[in-house]
Amino acid sequence: MLETSARLLRLLSLLQARRDWTGPELAARLDVTTRTIRNDIDRLRELGYPVEARPGAAGGYRLGVGGALPPLLLDDEEAVAVAIGLRTAAIGSIAGIEESALRALTKLQQLLPSRIRHRVDAFQHALPIPSRGPRVDPEVLTIIAGACRDHERLRFDYRAHSGSASRRSVEPHRLVNHRQLWYLLAWDIDRSDWRTFRADRIQPRTPNGPRFTPRALPPDAEIAARVERRIGEATWHFRARVIVHAPAAQVRDRLPIPVDIEVLDENRCAFEPGSDSPELLALYLGMLGADFEVVDSPELAVALGNLIDRYQRAISGHRASE
Structure with missing residues (x-):
């Protein structure tokens, strides 16, 4: 028996x-x-x-799915992850489930062995600060996660950063949490390319589509860099092409987010930075610590000229006294 x-x-x-x-x-x-x-x-x-x-x-x-929830089996690592996740949810990371998360956490802690409870309790010393950004409907997040797990096509209405609306059909790959926001990394079928979508801007159209064979992707570290790069690019209102007179590795180390850099030779590279305005981009480029050329971007050229004039006026009095 x-x-x-x-x-x-x-x-x-x-x-x-x-x-x-x-x-x-x-x-x-x-x-x-x-x-x-x-x-x-x-x-x-x-x-x-x-x-x-x-x-x-x-x-x-x-x-399958039943009328009642039977017991689940969790190993030590899974139990710790669930307990910490419930604590995170209880402080308002996902809208509408704070109380439910707290009740579930209470039940789970009553059953945790002491060896696991000590590991979970260590996180009580961290100061919880609820997210002030957009929060995701837990049902939407569950639908997206299920489609990723089951390799089912996902159809949804999407509201972009600019406010424009579109209908998308994608092969969902993975949910990524970045700076207290959820993002979906997926293959956009109509655009034949990888795309990143803000989960709080997704309105799923159920049921999900047919099953698909997952596409090959790079390791997790490269996925994270890809998502971070797409997130930064999605909010840019202005872009320009710039040739920098410095090695690509040096330029990459000076940039705040990952970007695609084209190697021209061992001492030159090119990339397409972006910003909310040409003026901000002009300031960022000045902090590269290297000479650069602006390629086919008159707005950036004007912003750089205005910045040069402003700096020259700032030091004109000092030069006159020398």
Whole structure:
């Protein structure tokens, strides 16, 4: 009996870890026959777990949605992550779920072993500051996360930074939290390119679309850089092309956010910086610590000229006294 109970717990953990399993896959993981898997699936159903069966020669199973929420299995790391996440939600990171998060956190803490509770309690010394920016409807965030997990196309109405509205169809890849805002990194089907979308500006159109095969992406560090770059570019009202007389690595180190830099030779590079106005961009370029040329941007050239005149007037009195 003990062996059967332990096997059921292991089977449940596998079903929670992945969306779809075939009977032979589960049998191989648990080192039992497919007949034993079928019997164990029936036992889980009797306990209230809604395990769905998929017909076919190999057979398949997935953990479905039931009328009641059965117990979940969490390892130590998952329990710590859930507890910290609930504390974050309880201080208002996501609109409308603060009280629910607090109730769930209270229930979870009652069950945490001391070895885990000490790790979670260490975060109590951090000062929680609620987000003052736009907050995401938790239902919207859940829909997006589910589409990422299940590799389902996502259709939604989107309001851009400029206020323009559009309808998008994407292959969602990952949700990214950056500076207390949620962003969706996805492949835009109509534009045939990767795009980043603010989650609080997304209004999903349900149901989700068909399943898709995920596209290959670089490692997480490159994904984070890609998202940060797109986030910065999305808010720029003005852009220009600039050739800098310095190595690309030197220029990259002086920039506040990641940008694409074109290497022209070992001592020159080119990039397209942006800002809210030509005047601000002129100030930023002056802090590169290198000579540069403005390419086909008369607005930036005028802003630089005005800045030069202003600086010359600022030191004219000092030069006259020398």
